[in-house]
Amino acid sequence: MDLEIRHLRVLRAIADTGSVTKAASLLGLAQPAVTAQLQRIERALGGPLFDRDRRGATPTALGELVLARARVVLPAMKGLQEDAAQLAGHRSRPTQWRIGAVNGPILGGLISRLASLEDSLEVLTHPSHWADKLAEMAAERKLDFCIVGVCGDTIPGPAESGLVWREIATDAIFVMLPETHPLARRWEIDLAELSDAQWASMPGDGCFGDCFAAACARSGFSPRTMYEMDFGNAIDVVLAGHAVGLCKATFRRVDGVATVPIAGGPLRWRHLLGWHPRSEAARFAETMHTHAAAAYEESADRNPHYIEWRKAYPQFGPGVPSHDDMTKIISI
Template identity: 60%
Template structure:
């Protein structure tokens, strides 16, 4: 493992709080994850950095050496980033936004808003079904930002050191033909779909397991589950061959309807990620603000869902809360 600035931040956090547990809370990490990260750092440096007991964590001689260097390097890097940002802002070069998206419902509106506000900006997009691939591309400097979705309270992988911020959380809905016997209901019980075949877009993470668990809680095992891209999902539902799980802001399609699942057994969190040491971090607040506005734009074609959000404030936009370097259910620091 190569030592990175984010590792130095971890060492400083433990020294400043005097405890791995307190440092984990400060960084928004689970304590076992921070412990594992500290062990990797110590293996890389060749020895323990802290003496740990019930009274807390105290730096060893090696730890004091690392802390002395870190307290010079971290402010210096921050100063370099600030100066680079000022220099870039003073020039005529257009800003660059390289987005990676994983079946994102707001990517188009986000790009539209940025292009309208910054006509000279260089904007590009890249699609993947893999959140880890997008995170790795951001960490490697090939992308600036990643827009991904995660199931329920799960968090993106901590391996790539990205900052994650929650854009919104929505209940997962079901896509039905408008001729379906349940299409006239405002919400549908999952158990009432036990005889259906299903279709879903590919992806990674725990969503498939969460869906199977939700079905099990309703007393059944789902029948055949097709896998297709978004267009293929629409075609299979339109043909009456399957029903599909979909995002709440799924664009209306003639002949199809979206319906809430009773009790909201599945939730989907939309996250924006970037690397804290990249130039993109300097523009992250603006991009996050634009992503929140893009999500609001996506609600316009869904007045019934918007009204439901007003009655259920735990869903929808909650503001720029941290999900990264991860923050729990509303944000995740994956340092």
């Protein structure tokens, strides 16, 4: 049997998932078919490529050698196919988008906008708390686009990933309080007024914790306990009065919870769109960015307080594309 590209994809899927069963699911194949294919590959290469037990599949020394070559060959072949398609003028319309996103206000509206353009267009989503994980998947061409949030001027993932990043919008960070809280109806709140509070926020990577601590220090105090928890639990501890929540200004309203701006807007959260410049998706990046920015503004419009408050803080909101950017937009 001659080794083919499809065989290398099977080996990489087993190594990436750590399981033949999970690899089969990832590849859309039956588990017995993947097992049989692995056995044929191992016979062709002269030895076992994985040690398999109840805990999963671990590459052998021979497996590591083959996988090292596969991780070079597979991206090279994909790049060759993409470059050849571009050179040949291949301009087919996409039928599917693979989009990864962290918690944020953009993905739902973006899906609706894409669906309105083409009934047959399929959008596959991959959620994560971790921007770096989504950046890694986009770099490996497992995602067409990723929508992530970062604190300050940081960029997700390693510089060598080669991804292109465009800012969709800059969100202000607000505080979440029970509607019965004495400060819940304020136009904005100085952080110093919450110096005795315990805090709750959603998990994620980046420097947000350090930036929050620095903002508190500028207001003359050190924050007490910071609870990292998922969205539902954060709402529960806020409603119970155990903690003050930190959220994006575009946070969707929840009964019993008030969101209030922090005076001066000391904390910001930048929503970024990322893609690989050599991917087929790259030629639609400007269109995707435009729809993502519109989805962000739709979410902001649900909070009239934020829209009014933003007039005094024009540094927040969607980025405005330049004239050059607009001339590059290609309809999907």
